[in-house]
Amino acid sequence: MDRVILIKYGELSTKKANRNFFINTLYNNIKEKLNVFAIKIYKDRARMTIQFRDEDLDKIKKIVDRIFGIHKYHIAYVVNSNVDEIKKKLLEVVKLEKFITFKIETKRSDKSFPIHSQDFNKVLGGLLLKNVNNVSVDVHNPDLWIKVEIREKETYIYFNNYDGAGGYPVGTQSKGMLMLSGGIDSPVAGYLAMKRGVVIEAVYFEAIPHTSLEAREKVISLCKKLVTYTNFINLHIVNFTPIQEEIYKKCPEDYCITIMRRMMYRIMEKIANKYKGNIIINGESIGQVASQTLTSMKVINSVTNVPVIRPLACLDKLEIIDLARKIDTYETSILPYEDCCTVFVPKHPAINPKLEKAIDAESKFNYEELIELTIENLNTIKIDSSESKKFEDLL
Numbered sequence: 396m397d398r399v400i401l402i403k404y405g406e407l408s409t410k411k412a413n414r415n416f417f418i419n420t421l422y423n424n425i426k427e428k429l430n431v432f433a434i435k436i437y438k439d440r441a442r443m444t445i446q447f448r449d450e451d452l453d454k455i456k457k458i459v460d461r462i463f464g465i466h467k468y469h470i471a472y473v474v475n476s477n478v479d480e481i482k483k484k485l486l487e488v489v490k491l492e493k494f495i496t497f498k499i500e501t502k503r504s505d506k507s508f509p510i511h512s513q514d515f516n517k518v519l520g521g522l523l524l525k526n527v528n529n530v531s532v533d534v535h536n537p538d539l540w541i542k543v544e545i546r547e548k549e550t551y552i553y554f555n556n557y558d559g560a561g562g563y564p565v566g567t568q569s570k571g572m573l574m575l576s577g578g579i580d581s582p583v584a585g586y587l588a589m590k591r592g593v594v595i596e597a598v599y600f601e602a603i604p605h606t607s608l609e610a611r612e613k614v615i616s617l618c619k620k621l622v623t624y625t626n627f628i629n630l631h632i633v634n635f636t637p638i639q640e641e642i643y644k645k646c647p648e649d650y651c652i653t654i655m656r657r658m659m660y661r662i663m664e665k666i667a668n669k670y671k672g673n674i675i676i677n678g679e680s681i682g683q684v685a686s687q688t689l690t691s692m693k694v695i696n697s698v699t700n701v702p703v704i705r706p707l708a709c710l711d712k713l714e715i716i717d718l719a720r721k722i723d724t725y726e727t728s729i730l731p732y733e734d735c736c737t738v739f740v741p742k743h744p745a746i747n748p749k750l751e752k753a754i755d756a757e758s759k760f761n762y763e764e765l766i767e768l769t770i771e772n773l774n775t776i777k778i779d780s781s782e783s784k785k786f787e788d789l790l
């Protein structure tokens with residue numbers, strides 16, 4: 396049938412100077428995501444439309460629901476912007492709907508169209524009252540809210556209204572490095588960063604044999620969930636075992652977590668430099684655990700000048716869990732495999748660590764050399780979402 400997905404950009408429209416860049420990025424993302432379907436995409440400064448084959452609509456809709464930069468969309472009938480053709484089409488398509496009351500709302504962005512919006516509402520309303528049995532107008536609470544958008548060449552008729560994923564298209568910002576553990580928080584942090592347009596690469600610290608291969612598989616599964624919001628994600632796996640063992644041999648027990656986190660940030664900075672990431676993103680939330688008090692954050696963060704973005708900093712755990720459920724990572728995150736942070740948790744980690752004490756403890760071992768080794772031995776996996784078959788498995 397002659398329908399299209401009619402996309403409204405939302406927040407994009409406020410970014411005047413960058414408008415074309417935003418629209419082109421969105422266009423390319425949609426094209427890439429839907430590349431296995433027989434579709435045609437058209438774009439202009441106000442709207443984008445996707446022509447599709449009827450049988451693909453359900454699959455395409457699921458994918459479109461996860462493309463950032465789409466504020467709202469409609470499945471719309473398309474007809475030439477010609478009075479008679481619009482009338483004919485409207486009669487044809489309302490007959491597929493069940494309703495008693497209706498309202499018509501015409502928007503005429505093509506001012507050369509011969510009839511004003513208000514008048515055209517009356518024309519079309521009269522047409523329905525005359526030709527469809529037992530229907531009446533209700534402008535406040537209609538069963539069927541009929542929108543007619545008249546543009547220069549084409550007119551769109553639709554009755555539905557779907558929320559898009561919102562945010563900015565991935566790729567309208569540069570790259571950030573996401574610290575991805577197997578927990579609940581960090582996948583949500585990654586999702587929120589991508590929603591602002593950030594391209595992410597993920598970094599997972601593992602400490603085999605203290606952590607299992609199942610724990611790694613869990614992180615890969617989480618990455619596969621996240622990749623449904625973008626085109627691909629590079630996942631870097633850090634062998635953290637030698638550093639972690641040294642820390643637990645040489646440092647005071649209550650400072651082990653503080654120092655472990657400082658080491659993680661140092662490694663993150665090096666990985667960010669190597670792969671041209673501009674920021675570090677993680678799932679820290681103020682006060683959640685000892686290493687996330689403001690004092691701890693200050694001492695830990697002081698090892699790097701790379702900005703650390705914490706999308707969850709001010710959210711409650713329950714709010715984070717709601718988001719994790721929404722993006723379908725929660726069930727994977729609560730699988731019971733140990734993470735390198737949980738394996739070595741001391742009984743009484745420092746809640747208000749002192750910077751001098753952390754520096755003093757670190758001076759007991761040659762961590763720079765160990766850090767270099769982890770960078771040399773990074774294991775990188777590319778998680779791709781481009782093949783539709785695979786993509787369906789991921790949803």
Ligand code: ATP
Nearest residue numbers: 574575576578579580581598599600677678679736
């Ligand atoms: P999450 O916070 O994701 O639920 P968690 O509770 O195990 O996992 P925290 O101890 O709260 O992790 O650590 C705070 C943040 O540090 C995480 O959200 C994540 O961004 C990062 N992080 C912790 N452990 C790791 C790890 N093993 N690999 C990569 N990043 C990690």
Ligand code: MG
Nearest residue numbers: 578580678683
């Ligand atoms: Mg956490």
